[in-house]
Amino acid sequence: MEHLMQIPERIRNIAPAFMDELGARVSALRAEGADIINLGQGVPGFPPVAAAVEAARQALEEPSVHVYSGDAGLLPLREALSWWLAEHNDLATDPETEIMITAGANQGFMLALLTLLEPGDTVLLPSPFYFNHEMSLRIVGAVPVEVPLRQEAGFQLNMADLEPYLEVQPRAAVVVSPNNPTGAVYDPEELQMITSVLASRGVVTILDETYQAFLYDGARHYSPGSIPEAHPQVITVGSFSKTFSLAGWRVGYLIAEADFVEQAIKVQDSMLVCAPVISQRAALGALHTPAEELTARSNALAERRQVLAQRLAEIPHLDWHPTNGAYYAFVRAEGCLDSSALAWDLLERIHLAVVPGRYFGQNGEGYLRLSYGSVESWQLEEACRRLAEYYGPRRP
Secondary structure, three states, X not given: OOOOOOOOHHHHOOOOOHHHHHHHHXXXXXXXXXXXXXXXOOOOOOOXXXXXXXXXXXXXXXXXXXXXXXXXXXXXXXXXXXXXXXXXXXXXXXXXXXXXXXXXXXXXXXXXHHHHOXXXXXXXXXXXXXXXXXXXXXXXXXXXXXXXXXXXHOOOOOHHHHHXXXXXXXXXXXXXXXXXXXXXXXXXHHHHHHHHHHHHOOOEEEEEOXXXXXXXXXXXXXXXXXXXXXXXXXXEEEEOOOOOOOHXXXXXXXXXXXXXXXXXXXXXXXXXXXXXXXXXXXXXXXXXXXXXXXXXHHXXXXXXXXXXXXXXXXXXXXXXXXXXXXXXXXXXXXXXXXHHHHHHHHHHHHOEEOEEHHHHOHHHOOEEEEEOOOOOHHHHHHXXXXXXXXXXXXXX
């Protein structure tokens, strides 16, 4: 009789990574000749910024690139990032003591949890949520508590939403703005109040601002770590993957007050030692990307967003209230009780890949996440034509 290794239930109870399953099926269908339109993967469809590629190319000949950096990352990168955050986020940081370079925002988030939480700690998770955040919380033995947000309110996070859940005495609250999966950009004044109230009650705000470069219709990104009195109770994670199209390079950052970073370095050393040095050098180059290059990318996404909004509005069975950030449409599917079954059916029948809302929490059931990040406008037109046909009168 075969004896399997004992795996803790907290790990076995986590659902398999859906994006891997989706990617495998998309690849298989394409190998059979299917014309797949992939609105599933959340990556921007732009090449890496030129400054990053050139910086990495020049660095390859340097011996220092092929050995470890310090656990916190290269100081020149932390200094440049400190300047960039001051310019773009009004966030003042000490690059020597308050910034760590990580292997992407996901690793930065896990690093924050491992440093901050005890097993059994409760963490508020506004829902719909980013599924990797919920997975990470369960992996470290924390208890995620969903805070439902409403489509009719634009999936905005308000203090009134959080207030009833403070009774569970949470250790932290996760805030993602601009949001994945909804694209909501939280109101700066509301976010300032939320962070201040949480800090006054000893609740840490963990902010993920991965999508901060993608804003539409005058929306403004706000970093709660810029609040002086709340700063000791705020952890910020971010990424070079989206803004600079460096997803495969795995480089991001964590920002917190100096004592937290000092403790997090211990975890970093045992988990990773350091982010890949060549990636750090690429990120350093990326921070010198001309503003007009980044603006052009954001403008291209805004055009795709407009096309998608117009076409989805013509399909009665689908409902999307366009939000002002990231590059996602979180679309309500009329009468849908099983978004996973619907998503797989769309892939098999009309060769359209999307992500089921159920993977973003209980409050996401009945929705589909469509990414317009890595497709052209004509592909969005075709995707909506297929959806209209799928929901047409001849649908069995």
